Amino acid sequence: MARIGLIAAHGKTEAESLAAEVIPWLEQRGCEVLNEDELRGGARPDVIVALGGDGLIMRVAHDLPDIPILGINVGRVGFLAMTERQHWQDALQEIIDGRYEVQEGPTLEATVFRNGQAIVDAWAINDVVIRSGMQLIDVEVYIDERYVNTYPGDGMIVATPQGSTAYCMAAGGPVLAAGVGGFAVTPICAHSPIRTTLVVPKSALIELVLASEREAHLILDGVPELELQEGDVVxxxxxxxRFRLAVLEGMNFYDAFRSKFNFMIRPDAVPTLGRRGRERP
Amino acid sequence: MARIGLIAAHGKTEAESLAAEVIPWLEQRGCEVLNEDELRGGARPDVIVALGGDGLIMRVAHDLPDIPILGINVGRVGFLAMTERQHWQDALQEIIDGRYEVQEGPTLEATVFRNGQAIVDAWAINDVVIRSGMQLIDVEVYIDERYVNTYPGDGMIVATPQGSTAYCMAAGGPVLAAGVGGFAVTPICAHSPIRTTLVVPKSALIELVLASEREAHLILDGVPELELQEGDVVxxxxxxxRFRLAVLEGMNFYDAFRSKFNFMIRPDAVPTLGRRGRERP
Amino acid sequence: MARIGLIAAHGKTEAESLAAEVIPWLEQRGCEVLNEDELRGGARPDVIVALGGDGLIMRVAHDLPDIPILGINVGRVGFLAMTERQHWQDALQEIIDGRYEVQEGPTLEATVFRNGQAIVDAWAINDVVIRSGMQLIDVEVYIDERYVNTYPGDGMIVATPQGSTAYCMAAGGPVLAAGVGGFAVTPICAHSPIRTTLVVPKSALIELVLASEREAHLILDGVPELELQEGDVVxxxxxxxRFRLAVLEGMNFYDAFRSKFNFMIRPDAVPTLGRRGRERP
Amino acid sequence: MARIGLIAAHGKTEAESLAAEVIPWLEQRGCEVLNEDELRGGARPDVIVALGGDGLIMRVAHDLPDIPILGINVGRVGFLAMTERQHWQDALQEIIDGRYEVQEGPTLEATVFRNGQAIVDAWAINDVVIRSGMQLIDVEVYIDERYVNTYPGDGMIVATPQGSTAYCMAAGGPVLAAGVGGFAVTPICAHSPIRTTLVVPKSALIELVLASEREAHLILDGVPELELQEGDVVxxxxxxxRFRLAVLEGMNFYDAFRSKFNFMIRPDAVPTLGRRGRERP
Incomplete structure (x- = not known):
């Protein structure tokens, strides 16, 4: 018997009315359905079904970490929430039947040292960012206790594979596919042409030092965590x-990448090796 | 007793005269020294010492694969040949004493299928490249049998971590530090703004299809291997x-990256966390 | 009475059958229609109507320079040929009525000096390119007799505004809108992070020196012109x-840029200041 | 008789002590020397000599616009202040003798419309920037009343040629050499791969609309001017x-670009066409 957690985006009518359909549907199929309160109370489901957009998936993964999440997209762009609303029944049937894989991604732990004392310890799913206020800052980068460079600019991004399509790609960095054992370290608008992203192994110790007196913030997954001071070591x-997504058979990062981001360079291109990407002759 | 292979760059007087110094020096310290003929005959040393530049290291790694190489730089730029000429005695003493680590990088196997038949099978240390002749070509990319996109442009680069600082970085791609479990797939001058590098796991199956009638070549580690035809699948x-480098204690990829490539953005910057990068307070 | 030149893409049935419709239509409206032979013989029309794609427009502009061209798109992508096939009657009526502007762009004159002698003198509408064969080349750049830098890589592009959306943009360079008084000098895959495009004034003297023994070609508007030798100065x-396009009222570079290149980042975005770009409240 | 304005960086001992040397030196050579108070009172010199770094030049050009400035570098990096401290006597003699050119660059006028009312009107020498606070914003761009695109990201930069080496280049944009009749419009970390800079003619009307509720600021030459609201049109x-620099014979933007920014890709490269860049055989 499957134990399914169910969380709908708060205050989103469409998500809430979908929840009212989903709950009896699951119960009729013999599932135990856990609501948000029960989940927050410590109940552990097999999978959490999130009715909302990518923002909801991020919130759930933060609040109830390590549990596989299936996102049903009730929103504008669903890159992580790969199941479109109208396919919810098929998708949930696959979950009930156990026909899914768990795609696991790493998280990032960030600790801020000020005058040798750890003053903040937090974690992120997508990225840990040092970002300047109105003025240029210098950030020193060290990998495994070795000095890499001092970057003047708008700051620095450390991204996981699942976070690489967000700020990292926006800043000119690469996309790391799921399963790459590494993190991307990408300078933001470095006032230098030397702004190549460095991808480091998952085992790496990354140290970022704010080497300017100017305003700068530590931002985790888009949420400001702390105003940094000169000399702070992050x-x-x-x-x-671990960030875990329940992935159904038809789901495909590359399809999503192409279609959700409008990344189809030539809309009329027909792939030679198969028409739908996942079925090849 | 250490068994040391010794190969000097052909026709380079400076390398050959250094070899004449190195051989007796090693023998006096009880080493068995294997020359290029013996190595090609199948003798297996602990380490091959290459007297030359990065080109020589690449050649040796191709011809005598899997054996750790220490490069002593007798050339212009030594990025892989990290030991400068004047430090050869200290470096070789460390090799004799076993005070080195073996840094291991992956290689790439490339197979070309034409009309369903494998017609070429070859391997590369740095990169496998499809590159256009004078005119724009279309390259389709598939990862693990899933269609990614069709890229019109000058071609496509698949790079290992050790190869990422070469053509991959030149084409706007990231640098993958040693130890990253992945390869970088970077379009060359894509006639589209959608040219973000995709870093894929080491386990990935990468398929590139030439989808144009125009001239294009398969190039491995900078050496042309084959003229491709429309429909060829690489x-x-x-x-x-495995590509293996013997790495001594003082060697440092990030120092080399900064100094050899003139990547010191602010020549006067002093790293906060230690003066020499590898010694921290 | 309007004098209209008419050129259809050779061997393209669709273009030729459209020509058979267009000619009597124009003559019925009192136009003098000049065919390709008459144009090549020196007859000068007010406007040349090109039935084909961007390739045809480029060919016509090369062979019959300085005459305003209106392209009617009978092809896949018409970025210069901005009139779609089904609107040909409206478009030609506007030409007959004189309701069009002539958008004028510069061309590039390229001269190759070898051992102090000018050996080739040619001109281009879009771009003058030095491009490497299989191996990296060094290109020195001088602007107004001042040394800029030596770029190791795949070569160098000098582009006009109308050419900037082609190879220049593909190599990471900017798009220069029509009317910008300048040319873009963009390195191709420079093996250095220092690959920022330099936009120089229209009055600039740009000198490119091939500083390598390796194979390299001079390519004008995509057509190979000459194999270069070390020391050649271009x-x-x-x-x-001048490159002249007849531009009708509804034509819009920015619309074309967005739609033809699939550059609509957010397909659902609605511009605040007006719905169709050219009509504002 | 030359009228020279003299302004030293405030509170910078080195600049002030240099001023104490420069004033009698100029007076002995028959110059009228105007101090900062006199200049602010409306006195108009031929040239203002600024003793300080690039920051001082920017401040002087803002406060006393349109007057040619010669910067003598008393600071870390002098890109605009191209005369190094030790050469001040030669440089000032050239000014006295009239042996200089005035290099003229445009400025940018920025007006903010809120609910149809102009609420701010200001101008900039380098750049007009809309920059997000902690979260992604949407900026719509229009050129000459035509819609270009909606860019989600960290904001948008409009840069003059003299400003292009600053934030514009940092954001991946091109460098516009002095004399290019255009401005560079560069998205900051656009969350889309479509982030190509658009260079528009000097005559263009550029309109930027903040299309998000989130925090964003208008920043001119690095100085915050206004917090923007959703719907504001800039x-x-x-x-x-006009931004005017007094340029002496030996001064050279390309030399400065290469040396000040450490842009010498190959430190050992020797230009073929002349050894010092400005002297050719």
Whole structure:
């Protein structure tokens, strides 16, 4: 018997009315359905079904870490929430039948040292960012206790594979596919042409030092965590938690990448090796 | 007793005269020294000492794969040949004493299928490249049998970590530090703004299809291998060989990256966390 | 009475059958229609109507320079040929009525000096390119007799505004809108992070020196012109000819840029300041 | 008789002690020397000599617009202040003798419209920037009343040629050499691969619309001017003022670009066409 957690985006009518359909549907099929309160109370389901967009998936993964999440997209763009609303019944049937894989991604643990004392310890699913206020800042980068460079600019991004399509790609960095054992370290608007992303192994100790007096913030997954001071050392490394997505058979990162981001360069191109990407002759 | 292979760059007087110094020096310290003929005959040393530049290291790694190489730089730029000429005695003493680590990188196996038949099978240390002649070509990319996109442009690069600082970085791609479990797939001058590098796991099956009638070549480690035809499928995957460098204590990829490539953005910047990068307070 | 030149893409049935419709239509409206032979014989029309794609427009502009061209798109992508096939009657009526503007762009004159002698003098509408064969080349760049840098890589592109959306943009360079008084000098895959495009004034003297023994070609508008030798100096400057497009009222570079290149980042975005770009409240 | 304005960086001992040397030196050579108070009172010199770094030049050009400035570098990096401290006597003698050119660059006038009312009107020498606070914003771009695109990201930069080496280049944009009749419009970390800079003619009307509720600021030459609100329209166009530098014979933008920014890709490269860049055989 499957134990399914169910969380709908707060205050989103469409998500809430979908929840009202989903709950009896699951119960009729013999599932135990856990609501948000029960989940927060410590109940552990096999999978959490999130009715909302990518923002909801991120919130759930933060609050209830390590549990596989299936996102049903009730929103504008669903890159992580890969199941479109109208296919919810098929998708949930696959979950009930156990026909899914768990795609696991790393998280990042960030610790801020000020005058030798750890003053903040937090973790992120997508990225750990040092970002300047209105003025240019210098950030020193060290990998495994070796000095890499001092980057003047708008700051620095450390991204996981699942976070690489967000700020990292926006800043000119690469996309790391799921399963790549590494993190991307990408300078933001470095006032230098030397702004190549460095991809480091998952085992790396990444240290970022704010080497300017100017305003700068530590931002985790888009949420400001702390205003930094000159000399603060932010260490970033592979975190204890794992980001887990329940992936159904038809789901495909590359399809999503192409269609959700409008990345189909030639809309009329027909792939030679198969028409739908996942079925090849 | 250490068995040391010794290969000097052909026709380079400076390398050959250094070899004449190195051989007796090693023998006086009880080493067995194997020359290029013996090595090609199948003799297996602990380490091959290459007297030359990065080109020589690449040649040796191709001809005598899997054996750790220490490069002593007798040339212009030594990025892989990290030991400068004047330090050869200290470096070789460390080799004799076993005070070195072996840094291991993957290789790439490339197979070309034409009309369903494998017509070429070859391998590369740095990169497998499809590159256009004078005119724009279309290259389709598939990862693990899933269609990614069709890229019109000058071609496509698949690079290993050790190859990422070469053509991959030149084409706008990231640098993958040693130890990253992945390969970088980077379009060359894609006639589209959609040219973000995709870093894929080491286990990935990468398929590149030439989807144009125009001239294009398969190039491995900078050496042309084959003129491709429309419809040719080039599969690229983790190769059987390993690229091994003997790394001494003081060697440092990030120092080399900064100094050899003139990547010191602010020549006057002093790293906060230690003066020499590898010694921290 | 309007004098209209008419040129259809050779061997393209669709273009030729459209020509058979267009000619009597124009003559019925009192136009003098000049065919390709008459045009090549020196007859000068007010406008040349080109039935084909962007390739045809480029060919016509080369062979019959300085005459305004209206392209009717009978092909896949018409970026210069901005009138779609089904709107040909409206478009030609506007030409007959004189309701069009002539958008004028510069051309590039390229001269190759070998051992102090000018050996080739040619001109281009889009771009003058030095491009490597299989191996990396060094290109020195000088602007107005001042040394800029030596770029190791795949070569160098000098582009006009109308050419900037082609190879220049593909190599990471900017798009220059029509009317910008300048040319873009963009390195191709420079093996250095220092690959920022330099936009120089239209009056600039650009000199490119091939500083390598390796194979390299001079390519004008995508057509190979000459195999270069080490030490060859290619001077590039504003050419004598002008590239002229007849632009109708509804035509819009930015619309074309967005739609033809699939550059609509957010397909659902609705511009605040007006729905169709050219009509504002 | 030359009228020379003299302004030293405030509170910078080195600049002030240099001023104490320069004033009698100029007076002995028959110059009228105007101090900062006199200049602010409306006195108009031929040239203002600024003793300080690039920051001082920017401040002087803002406060006393349109007057040619010669910067003597008393600071870390002098890109605009191209005369090094030790050469001050030679440089000032050239000014006295009239042996200089005035290099003139445009400025940008920015007006903010809120609910149809102009609420701010200001101008900039280098760049007009809309920059997000902690979260992604949408900026719509229009050129000459035509819609270009909606860019989600960190904002948008409009840069003059003299400003292009600053934030514009940092964001991946091109460098516009002095004399290019255009402005560079560069998205900052666009969350889309479509982030190509658009260079528009100097005559263009550039309109930027903040299409998000989130925090964003208008920043001119690095100085915050206004917190923007959703729907605010920022128009940017060629300003009334001119940025004027007094340029001596030996000064060279390309040399400065290469040396000040450490842009010498191959430190050992020797230009073929002349040894010092400005002297050719």
């Amino acid at each position: 260490t970033v490394r592979d975190g204890a938690h | 599969t690229v995957r983790d190769g059987a060989h | 001077t590039v400057r504003d050419g004598a000819h | 128009t940017v166009r060629d300003g009334a003022h």
